[in-house]
Amino acid sequence: MTMQFGMPTLIEIKSPEGCAALCRELGLTFIELNMNLPEYQADKMDVVKLRKIADEYDVYLTIHLDENLNPCDFNEKVAGAYTDTVLQTIENAKRLKAHILNMHLNPGVWFTLPNKKVFLFEEYETEYLHKLAAFRDTCTAAIGDTDMKICVENTETFQHGFGADSLAVLLESPVFAVTFDIGHDAGNDFKQRPAIDRHKNRLHHMHIHDARGKDNHLPLGDGNLELGEYLELAKAHDCRSVLEVKTADGLRQSVNWLKGRGWL
Numbered sequence: 001m002t003m004q005f006g007m008p009t010l011i012e013i014k015s016p017e018g019c020a021a022l023c024r025e026l027g028l029t030f031i032e033l034n035m036n037l038p039e040y041q042a043d044k045m046d047v048v049k050l051r052k053i054a055d056e057y058d059v060y061l062t063i064h065l066d067e068n069l070n071p072c073d074f075n076e077k078v079a080g081a082y083t084d085t086v087l088q089t090i091e092n093a094k095r096l097k098a099h100i101l102n103m104h105l106n107p108g109v110w111f112t113l114p115n116k117k118v119f120l121f122e123e124y125e126t127e128y129l130h131k132l133a134a135f136r137d138t139c140t141a142a143i144g145d146t147d148m149k150i151c152v153e154n155t156e157t158f159q160h161g162f163g164a165d166s167l168a169v170l171l172e173s174p175v176f177a178v179t180f181d182i183g184h185d186a187g188n189d190f191k192q193r194p195a196i197d198r199h200k201n202r203l204h205h206m207h208i209h210d211a212r213g214k215d216n217h218l219p220l221g222d223g224n225l226e227l228g229e230y231l232e233l234a235k236a237h238d239c240r241s242v243l244e245v246k247t248a249d250g251l252r253q254s255v256n257w258l259k260g261r262g263w264l
Contacts, residue, residue, distance in 0.1 A: 003231075004240045005264060006030035006062065007251055009037060016050055020057035022248055026255045027264060030059055032102065032242050035066045035089070042088040047095045054096070062100040062240070063093055070106040071135040072121065072128050083135055090142045100205055100240065101150045102179050105157040105166050122162040132169050140173045151205040153179035158192040167195060177204035181244070182230045183216030203237040206230070207244040209254075219250040220257035231263055
């Protein structure tokens with residue numbers, strides 16, 4: 001697959017038409033809809049309108065699930081609501097021909113003791129992993145034989161033992177894959193990379209942005225990451241890559257950086 005770059009939905013551009021127009025102007029190929037925004041909630045998503053806009057501007061869509069997503073909450077009603085949201089999103093994604101859903105692993109609640117944090121998902125790991133496996137199997141059945149992937153993005157949860165175990169449980173299903181957010185890793189002293197490397201054969205999606213120390217989501221060229229190495233990794237694994245900077249100006253700068261080096 002030719003390298004494909006996309007953009008996130010931006011807080012400064014409220015309309016999907018505006019996002020699609022910018023995407024096309026910049027020569028990008030897809031938009032990652034962010035379900036943290038009210039207009040992209042599963043029960044509010046105007047699938048017909050979104051599909052029409054995507055076709056009109058000759059772009060396609062991926063979906064970033066709500067970062068609060070917690071299908072393993074110990075409260076069954078809460079967990080059920082999150083799972084139902086994902087199932088509704090899967091159905092929307094089928095109609096949108098959105099082949100990637102991006103998700104975070106929720107770390108759950110932790111207790112802060114005098115000498116450490118105790119994550120309840122780790123303390124009650126058997127119950128947690130049972131719920132996670134049930135969520136995995138439910139999603140697998142819903143996705144069926146389509147080529148849709150739910151890509152698990154690295155966050156601080158990857159730095160903990162239960163996070164690595166969680167990823168392994170989800171990847172037992174072929175419908176789950178890995179998203180590598182290079183800025184999240186860099187901003188945490190590259191502590192998330194080992195979990196990525198253990199499952200590099202399942203790498204399917206990337207979030208590309210520059211970083212400097214704890215500052216990330218910087219436009220390409222504004223930080224100190226060896227961006228060429230990450231882009232080669234994306235190319236080697238046929239990853240779609242979201243230029244995950246947060247402003248239109250930052251996107252323009254990042255696109256110019258890629259064009260200047262022959263990536264776009």
